[in-house]
Amino acid sequence: MQELGRLGFSEDQGSLLEVATSFCAKRSPMARVRQLIEDGIGHDPDVWREIVELGWLGIAIPEAYGGAGLQLAEVVPVMEQMGRYMLAGPFYSTTLAAQAILAGGTEDQKRTLLPRLAEGSITTLALCEANGDWDLANITCTATATGSGALRLSGEKRLVSDAASASTIIASVMLEGRPALVLIDRAALGPDALRREVIIDETKRACSLSLDGVEVPAANLLDQDRAGAALHHIHLTANLLAAAEMCGGTQSVIDYTLDYLKTRVQFGQLIGAYQALKHPIVDAYVSYEQTRSHVYSAAHCFGEQGVGEIATRMAKAQADTTLSFAADRAIQFHGGFGFTYDCDAQLYRRRAIWHASQYGDAAWHKAKLADLLL
Amino acid sequence: MGGSTLTDVDPKDLQAFAEAADAWFRENVNRDPGFMLPLTFMEVGTDQQFHFLRDWQNKVYEAGYLGAAWPKEYGGGGLPQAFQAEATRAMRRHGGPIFLNAIGLNWTGPLLLDMGSPAQRAKYLKGILSAEDIWCQGFSEPENGSDLGNAQTRAVRDDDSYVVTGSKIWTTLGKYARYMILLARTQPPGDRKYDGLTFFLAPMKIDGVETRPIKKLTGEHGFTQTFFREARIPADEIVGVEGGGWKVAMRTLEYERGARGGQAGGYVAVGSNAWDVLEMARKMTRGGKPALEDPALRARMVDFMIDIQSNALCSQRSGFSPLNTDRPTGVALSGKLMHSEFSRRINEFAISLNGAHGAYYVGDPNAVDGGWWTRSYLNAFSGTIGGGTSQIQRNIIGEHVLGLPKS
Ligand SMILES: Cc1cc2nc3c(=O)[nH]c(=O)nc-3n(C[C@H](O)[C@H](O)[C@H](O)COP(=O)(O)OP(=O)(O)OC[C@H]3O[C@@H](n4cnc5c(N)ncnc54)[C@H](O)[C@@H]3O)c2cc1C
Numbered sequence A: 001m002q003e004l005g006r007l008g009f010s011e012d013q014g015s016l017l018e019v020a021t022s023f024c025a026k027r028s029p030m031a032r033v034r035q036l037i038e039d040g041i042g043h044d045p046d047v048w049r050e051i052v053e054l055g056w057l058g059i060a061i062p063e064a065y066g067g068a069g070l071q072l073a074e075v076v077p078v079m080e081q082m083g084r085y086m087l088a089g090p091f092y093s094t095t096l097a098a099q100a101i102l103a104g105g106t107e108d109q110k111r112t113l114l115p116r117l118a119e120g121s122i123t124t125l126a127l128c129e130a131n132g133d134w135d136l137a138n139i140t141c142t143a144t145a146t147g148s149g150a151l152r153l154s155g156e157k158r159l160v161s162d163a164a165s166a167s168t169i170i171a172s173v174m175l176e177g178r179p180a181l182v183l184i185d186r187a188a189l190g191p192d193a194l195r196r197e198v199i200i201d202e203t204k205r206a207c208s209l210s211l212d213g214v215e216v217p218a219a220n221l222l223d224q225d226r227a228g229a230a231l232h233h234i235h236l237t238a239n240l241l242a243a244a245e246m247c248g249g250t251q252s253v254i255d256y257t258l259d260y261l262k263t264r265v266q267f268g269q270l271i272g273a274y275q276a277l278k279h280p281i282v283d284a285y286v287s288y289e290q291t292r293s294h295v296y297s298a299a300h301c302f303g304e305q306g307v308g309e310i311a312t313r314m315a316k317a318q319a320d321t322t323l324s325f326a327a328d329r330a331i332q333f334h335g336g337f338g339f340t341y342d343c344d345a346q347l348y349r350r351r352a353i354w355h356a357s358q359y360g361d362a363a364w365h366k367a368k369l370a371d372l373l374l
Numbered sequence B: 001m002g003g004s005t006l007t008d009v010d011p012k013d014l015q016a017f018a019e020a021a022d023a024w025f026r027e028n029v030n031r032d033p034g035f036m037l038p039l040t041f042m043e044v045g046t047d048q049q050f051h052f053l054r055d056w057q058n059k060v061y062e063a064g065y066l067g068a069a070w071p072k073e074y075g076g077g078g079l080p081q082a083f084q085a086e087a088t089r090a091m092r093r094h095g096g097p098i099f100l101n102a103i104g105l106n107w108t109g110p111l112l113l114d115m116g117s118p119a120q121r122a123k124y125l126k127g128i129l130s131a132e133d134i135w136c137q138g139f140s141e142p143e144n145g146s147d148l149g150n151a152q153t154r155a156v157r158d159d160d161s162y163v164v165t166g167s168k169i170w171t172t173l174g175k176y177a178r179y180m181i182l183l184a185r186t187q188p189p190g191d192r193k194y195d196g197l198t199f200f201l202a203p204m205k206i207d208g209v210e211t212r213p214i215k216k217l218t219g220e221h222g223f224t225q226t227f228f229r230e231a232r233i234p235a236d237e238i239v240g241v242e243g244g245g246w247k248v249a250m251r252t253l254e255y256e257r258g259a260r261g262g263q264a265g266g267y268v269a270v271g272s273n274a275w276d277v278l279e280m281a282r283k284m285t286r287g288g289k290p291a292l293e294d295p296a297l298r299a300r301m302v303d304f305m306i307d308i309q310s311n312a313l314c315s316q317r318s319g320f321s322p323l324n325t326d327r328p329t330g331v332a333l334s335g336k337l338m339h340s341e342f343s344r345r346i347n348e349f350a351i352s353l354n355g356a357h358g359a360y361y362v363g364d365p366n367a368v369d370g371g372w373w374t375r376s377y378l379n380a381f382s383g384t385i386g387g388g389t390s391q392i393q394r395n396i397i398g399e400h401v402l403g404l405p406k407s
């Protein structure tokens, strides 16, 4: 019988949850979210600076590398509240990049790069390719050693989050037939290397990245022996954080819909009195509470061999199912208004599609769970 | 319970207690008395089952592993709740038979500790723990089930008693019970139908009370229709005040649905779990191959594993209050809905895993696991109907947790 995760909650999680809730509520009211959708870089640099000052980029970075020395468990409440208020910015990307360096970087790279990331140097990962495969080891981009000891890259990366505002991009490539991660200084990229992509979640930003003709010094190669393990760690971390962000989003789309059910009158009564609406929203709510339990369990058990992976996949699967359902019903329950751009329900539905498409949807994680559990 | 949860626990004492409990249950559990045992307290259908389960509960109580956290003065062990939790874990580990006196142990007992008078506690609590006094619940009526507030059974004051006339139905353990928690109408309804209801601790073995068995969809017995024909209940057997019964009944339902703690301990039902279903999926074949190789079946199996984990994690949520600040009662009030619906669905799934043998039922030597799965599936509706149906649970969550207008 496979052991499953437990719930746990640290004092640090508690205080971060409190601070993140009020910060995100204040800095990211819905009107601001809507404004930033129209904005080029898609986030507010002043808010980013505040986030950096709060130390949130360094939460899960060890003290030796300039961080707070806590765990990813403590990042989860922050991510959750960012999802709840749809606070835009490269927090997710940069946190994930730091984990990539921690899991796959050399000691030198950790020493030089991690303190910079903790201080808000925006960094992101370029992993996805034309095959759209969620298996991060299915890589076709390549790196080849040149005579001068540099690495010449080729191929195309897609859906690189926050690439346009990043100073560093970490790309996965094949080097001598094995996966590798390389650091790319964005300043070294040609003017046409990045193309802003049109993506379903308009609160987020992503680019495709052409690696053709890009050369990086050999020192930019992460420890290739640990690349496979690093990719696995990135995969699980991305899903943990996505599940947290989706969980927060689920709470607010339910609240948003409840407001409508308590104010809209049809046939002489509040539509929330109709069980055709009441019972599904209750189902969405109960499912939300379950998701939250899964997310905090995954956060708590993340570092445990086996248990952590199962808990994380369960959390992402449950978060996908729940946010998708809650946001889908939110559109429906707003009637004609739900069909409009002005209704916030669409923002959450788009958010759910985005996260389902990145690092695996519910069905894919369940297939993985089948292999782990059955 | 009774403030004892606040007492500091010495881990050494607790561990010694847990080890003793473990040894005791290992020694004393008899899982196979030679006849079929009920899955829950709601299917105690034969005298043989009844006597076996009553003796079992009594034995556990005498050993100190039931009611360990109830106050000493009322027959409990006076220990912190953690001790009872250890005893319950040991009972589960060794697969002890269920406790049958659920309505006493889990609903009436905590209710009396909460709202009963000292005299009522002194009179009833020990008999509940020892199983000397079996309890039943007289809430539902033939014409008023979900609409409990509309109950019409009449109780008319006459001198030092109330004279009760009417009928209750689906009375679990009605045949065996010595006492009933009874909701009856002492006044015609005023502006609100909930007015005028009174909550009684009613004796069952008196003139004017008759129980008639009802056979369940599974073929088993376990509940009755209960008729009151001018039955006389002593006037001091009221919890709360005359006319204040609705509030007491609602509190009772919170204990019944597990939304409030203070139960005596142990468990009153055994269910199917996902691991057993998984074991079966490994054994069964489809098209000559293990059923578990079928991708569609695998996907459903994983869904059940996620659900079972959802339920397990949500049962732990009450211990993590910072995660429950926005809607403090939400998780607790969802528990019954989630657990009962899960149980119904997983048993239904298990029947399909039985393949052709899904056609057998209890009593046939070829039935898989003695017909456990079909019987469990049919019995699972006791959870989705009894104690307030799943539809009513959704109304409660929608209205009381999410603040939606009444339907
Ligand atoms: C793409 C599109 C094109 C349209 N084109 C036209 C058009 O050309 N001309 C035109 O006149 N209209 C048009 N409509 C309007 C459409 O007919 C209404 O949106 C629809 O009838 C619902 O009304 P409502 O938007 O007021 O929602 P509401 O009636 O307010 O409903 C809100 C929610 O409550 C639910 N609800 C309401 N009453 C009940 C009830 N009694 N029981 C259970 N649930 C209930 C609904 O199902 C919905 O989920 C269009 C709508 C759309 C989306």
Ligand SMILES: Cc1cc2nc3c(=O)[nH]c(=O)nc-3n(C[C@H](O)[C@H](O)[C@H](O)COP(=O)(O)OP(=O)(O)OC[C@H]3O[C@@H](n4cnc5c(N)ncnc54)[C@H](O)[C@@H]3O)c2cc1C
Binding pocket: A275, B042, B136, B137, B138, B139, B140, B141, B142, B143, B144, B145, B146, B147, B169, B170, B171, B172, B173, B223, B381, B382, B383, B385, B386, B387, B388, B389, B390, B391, B392, B395, B407
């Ligand atoms: C195994 C078992 C043991 C029981 N033991 C006891 C016991 O010991 N003591 C006791 O008092 N009772 C007991 N009950 C009775 C139980 O509490 C009732 O059956 C239950 O409350 C439903 O009432 P009802 O049977 O009258 O169904 P009804 O209330 O008539 O319901 C019929 C259907 O309508 C639905 N419905 C009703 N009202 C609404 C609404 N407002 N909105 C949406 N849907 C609605 C219900 O969900 C149900 O599906 C037991 C029941 C079972 C199955």
